[in-house]
Amino acid sequence: MSNFIPYGRQNINQADIDAVVEVLESAFLTQGPAIERFEEVVAKYSGAKFAVAVTSATAALHISCQALGLGKGDRLWTSPNTFVASANCGLYCGAEVDFVDIDPTTYNLCTTQLKEKLEKASANGQLPKVIVPVHFAGQSCQMEAISALSQSYGIKIIEDASHSIGSSYQSKPVGSCTYSDLTVFSFHPVKIITSGEGGMVLTNDAGLYQKLIRLRTHGITRDVTLMHGEPDGPWSYQQLELGYNYRMTDIQAALGASQMDRLEKFIDRRRFLAHRYNQLLSHLPIQLPLQHKDCESSWHLYVIRLRLPELSKTHRQIFEELRQANIGVNLHYIPVHTQPYYTDLGFQHGDFPETEKYYSEAISIPLHYGLTLEQQDYIVDTLKAIVR
Numbered sequence: 001m002s003n004f005i006p007y008g009r010q011n012i013n014q015a016d017i018d019a020v021v022e023v024l025e026s027a028f029l030t031q032g033p034a035i036e037r038f039e040e041v042v043a044k045y046s047g048a049k050f051a052v053a054v055t056s057a058t059a060a061l062h063i064s065c066q067a068l069g070l071g072k073g074d075r076l077w078t079s080p081n082t083f084v085a086s087a088n089c090g091l092y093c094g095a096e097v098d099f100v101d102i103d104p105t106t107y108n109l110c111t112t113q114l115k116e117k118l119e120k121a122s123a124n125g126q127l128p129k130v131i132v133p134v135h136f137a138g139q140s141c142q143m144e145a146i147s148a149l150s151q152s153y154g155i156k157i158i159e160d161a162s163h164s165i166g167s168s169y170q171s172k173p174v175g176s177c178t179y180s181d182l183t184v185f186s187f188h189p190v191k192i193i194t195s196g197e198g199g200m201v202l203t204n205d206a207g208l209y210q211k212l213i214r215l216r217t218h219g220i221t222r223d224v225t226l227m228h229g230e231p232d233g234p235w236s237y238q239q240l241e242l243g244y245n246y247r248m249t250d251i252q253a254a255l256g257a258s259q260m261d262r263l264e265k266f267i268d269r270r271r272f273l274a275h276r277y278n279q280l281l282s283h284l285p286i287q288l289p290l291q292h293k294d295c296e297s298s299w300h301l302y303v304i305r306l307r308l309p310e311l312s313k314t315h316r317q318i319f320e321e322l323r324q325a326n327i328g329v330n331l332h333y334i335p336v337h338t339q340p341y342y343t344d345l346g347f348q349h350g351d352f353p354e355t356e357k358y359y360s361e362a363i364s365i366p367l368h369y370g371l372t373l374e375q376q377d378y379i380v381d382t383l384k385a386i387v388r
Contacts (some may be wrong), residue, residue, distance in 0.1 A: 008190030046175025057186035057199035095251035147179035162186035196258030219243030
């Protein structure tokens with residue numbers, strides 16, 4: 001097995017290419033009808049009323065925070081086991097950021113830790129304005145409990161579902177916003193579906209939707225009913241707030257909408273491969289990813305944890321040997337609070353021990369639609385040889 005096996009990879013077919021070419025040959029490369037089509041198909045699939053396509057999930061998180069009025073003097077809490085964007089979005093708005101440690105079995109934000117931290121924050125007058133639960137690896141957080149806690153303290157919720165289009169929680173699609181104000185998806189090439197780069201915000205709140213639409217386009221409106229005073233003419237637009245150029249192109253939207261046609265196929269394959277990993281790796285000195293009974297994961301990632309006391313090699317040695325065998329393992333994630341930028345803000349190693357313990361043992365092994373059974377067998381056999 002000489003070819004490198006990536007941990008994640010997009011799958012592009014002729015229908016995707018045709019959809020992009022159709023846009024390239026059309027009158028609109030951006031700000032055209034393909035955007036609305038993509039938004040409609042994702043909203044319908046997820047069960048949300050509104051969707052707003054943007055340049056990335058990072059942009060989606062940013063304008064979600066801004067739409068909720070997060071600003072200087074406010075606080076945002078999220079998981080330390082995530083990509084830095086889940087926390088950075090709060091800093092972009094001038095807010096303070098803090099973290100809630102993870103559950104040791106799901107690797108998602110721990111509801112017990114959240115409850116205890118909220119009680120202390122309430123007593124100290126330091127409650128967050130926004131909580132960002134991250135659906136790690138495609139498995140939803142325990143949103144009913146998080147929502148109940150947040151409502152009791154008047155806190156807004158943004159679900160970071162960058163990993164989780166196609167997942168379900170309590171038999172409802174992630175993205176329905178049943179237990180949140182907003183949900184964010186990512187369409188980066190390693191995710192379940194791709195638009196190249198891209199993201200989307202979903203909500204059931206019409207007011208938030210209108211604000212998101214403005215924020216992605218410089219804070220500008222062409223809606224006469226929202227303008228200050230009489231418009232100068234049919235060409236008029238007004239900037240009502242400070243927004244950004246976070247517009248997705250029609251080229252990206254066409255690819256994303258075409259990919260949605262195969263979303264269920266992508267998910268089914270990932271679930272099959274994850275189940276097969278569970279069977280093939282069950283007798284090794286590793287902890288396999290556990291699924292909560294309320295969740296059905298989209299399996300963006302398949303993460304194993306090494307039982308290091310039972311092994312003669314270090315975490316790094318095993319990781320490097322897998323890479324040397326052309327297996328593109330990765331590690332999701334370096335705890336955000338240990339990044340130099342965040343330690344400069346006052347966070348320290350040891351602040352969130354469950355996340356740090358997870359990081360010291362975790363390896364993401366390849367899982368994507370195009371992974372063949374031959375490749376999966378090679379990964380399993382190589383891992384067995386390395387850890388034994």
